[in-house]
Amino acid sequence: MPSNVSAPASRERRHRRSLAGHIERVLPRLVVAPSLAVALFFVYGYMLWTFLLSMTNSRMLPQYDFVGFEQYARLFANERWHVAATNLVVFGGLFIVSCLVIGLLLAILLDQRIRQEGALRTVYLYPMALSLIVTGVVWRWLLNPGLGIQAMVRGWGFEDFTFNWLVDSDMAIYTLVIAAVWQASGFVMALFLAGLRSIDDSLFQAAALDGASLPRIYTRIVLPSLRPVVFSSVMILAHIAIKSFDLVMALTGGGPGYATDLPATFMYAHTFTRGQIGLGSASAIMMLCGVLAILVPYLYSELRGQRHG
C-alpha cells in the first residue's frame, strides 16, 4: 500500500518542485516586464516620437509633413537658441565647479571632528530639501535691488552700493548660479563627507609618520581616493543643470528679455505656448544629445571598469 501511494505522490512532488522552479525562473521576468514595457513605451517611445516630430512641420498640433532637418536649421539660425545654449554652458560650468569646490571645502572642514557636527551638517544639507521654486522666489526677493541685499546695504549708509545683477541682462545668468549653488552644494558636501569617512584613518597616520603636511595629505591622498565621488557628483549636477527649468521660471522668468533662457525653458515656450512643436521638438532632441554626450562616456567608463575589476 505505502509504495502504491508514494509513487504518484513523489512524482507529484517532483512535478510541483519543477513548477516552483519554473515559476522561480519566470516570476522575476514577469514582475519586471510591465515596468520594462512602460519604460520602453513612455521613455523610448516618446523619445522616438519627439524625434519624428522634430522632422515635421508641426505647429500648434502634431502633424506629419516631413521636412527633414529644416527645423534644426531654423533652430541654429535662432538668436534665442544661441543665447539659451550659451547660458547652459556658462550656468552648467560655473554651477558644477562651484558646487564641487564649496562642497569639498565644507566636507573637509566638517570632517575635522568638530562639535555639533550633526547640527551643522543638517544646516548645510537643508537647502536641498526645498523645492527649486521656493529657492527661486527667495533669491528673487534677496536679489531684487529695491527689496533685498542692495536696499539693505544702502540702508546701512552705503548709498553707492550696487548689486543689481537680477535686472542686468549681462549679469542675470550669474544670479541663477548663485541660487543653484546655494541649493545643491550642501548635497555635494554630504557626498564628499561620506567619501571622506570611508578613507581609512591608517592612511592619514602613515602619511603623517612619513612627514607629509596636511595640505599634502589632502592633495595627494584624499582627493585621488575621492575620484568616484567627484564623478557621481558631476553626473548628478550635470543633469540638474541641463533640466533646470523651475529655478529659471521662479527666479528670473527667463528675463530680462530672454537673457537667462535655458534650453529647457526655450523648449517649453516654443512647444507649448507658441505653437511651434516642430522647432520645440528639435530643441528637445538637441538637449537629449547634450545629455547623451555626458552619459555615454560615463557609462562606457563604468562598464569598462566592471570588466576589469
Add this chain to the structure above:
Amino acid sequence: MKTIHALAAGALLAAAVGQANAAEIEVLHWWTSGGEAKAANLLKEKLEAKGHTWKDFAVAGGAGDSAMTVLKSRAISGNPPAVAQIKGPLIKEWGDMGFLGNIDKAAEADGWDDFLPAEIVDADKVDGHYAAVPVNIHRINWIWANPEVLEDSGVDHVPQTWDEFFDAADKIREAGYIPLAHGGQPWQDATVFEVVMMGIGGGDFYRKAFVDLDPEALTSDTMIKSLKTFKKLRGTMDENIAGRDWNIATSMVINGKAAMQIMGDWAKGEFTAAGMTPGEDYECVAPPMTESMFSYNTDSLAMFDVDDEGKQQAQLDLASIVLSKDFQVQFNQAKGSIPVRLDVSLDDFDACAKASREAFDVAMDEGGLVPSLAHGMAVSDSQQGAVFDVITNFFNDPDMKAETASERLVSAVRAAE
C-alpha cells in the same frame, strides 16, 4: 481597458441624457481672478437657468497660455471641451484644423450682424460662418494716472505728446516719484511698445507693421523712431521692474508711488477694488497721440464641433446668452471692458468705459481701430512670440541699437512663419 469601458459607458449615458435637448457642456476659460470669476459665474447661472449643465474647466495663469496648453492636449487626445475661450487669429487656426462647429443659427436668430462691429467679428468666423461668439472689448491704449502725484510734481495734465511726456517725467522724478510704473514681462514690454508705435505711426502704419508684418514697415524710419521712444521710456521707470506683475505696477499708481501706467482697461479692476472712483481718485487718458485710436483685445468663446444635439443646443443657447443685452452690461461691468454689442447703452457704466466707447466709435470712423499684437489679436502665436523676443531684448539690452532691433524683427518674424 477598464477606463475605456467606463468612458464609453459614460458617453452612452451622456448621450441618453442628451435626448432631452438639455446637456452638460464643458467650458474651458481663464476667467479666474476676482472680477472675472464673478463674470464667469454669471454666465454659468444664466446657462443653467435654461436647463443645461455647465461643467467648469477653469485654467488659471499666463493670460491663457496655460489654458491653451491644456486645450491642445485635450484636442490631441480626441476629447476637446464643448466650449473654449480662444482669442484672435487662433480661432481661425482651430477652425482650419476642423475642430470648430457652426453657430450661424444663433447668429441669424438674434441678428448678430446688425449690432456687432464687423472688424472685430471677422476673427470669430471660419470660412464666413460663425464658430465663436465675442464677449467683450478691452482697450489697450490707456494711461492710468494718479492726479495727486501729478499735481504734487507740478504737472497739470496727463501728457498728450511724447515730448510733453518726457518733460513731465523729469518733473515727476524731481518730485520724488516714479514717472511710469511698469512690469518687466515680455507681454507688458510689448504692450507699451505697441501703444508708442501706434501713436507715432497711426492706424495704417500699425496694420502694415503689426498685422501684415511687412518688412518695409518693420524697418521704416517710423519704426526706428518708435523703438527709440520706447527705449527712452526705460529711463522713466524704476529699476526694480524685472518680472513684476502688471497688478503690482498698478498698485504703485494706486499707492501714490508712481504717477502713471500704460495698461489695458482690466487695470480698472484694481482701482475699483481699492475703492477709487474714475475721474476723481484716478484718471484714464489715452496715451500720447493715440486719442483717436483704439487697440482692441476681445475675448471669444469658440464652439467645438459636437455630435450630440443637446450639446449643440446648449452651445447655441450659450451664444445667445452671451450676446443678450443684460448679460453684456453685467459681465462687462464686472470685467472692466465694454460690451461688444454696439446697441447697448453705457449709462450704467463708469466714466472710463464711456470714454472707451467714444474712442471706439471715433476709431472705427477714422481707421484707428487696430488689433492688439501684444494680446494675441493680430498675428499667430509663433510670430507674436518672435516679436516679443525682439522687443523685450531690445528694451533690456542697453547696447542694442534701434536699427539692429528693427532688422531682427524682420528676420525673427520670417523665421517664425
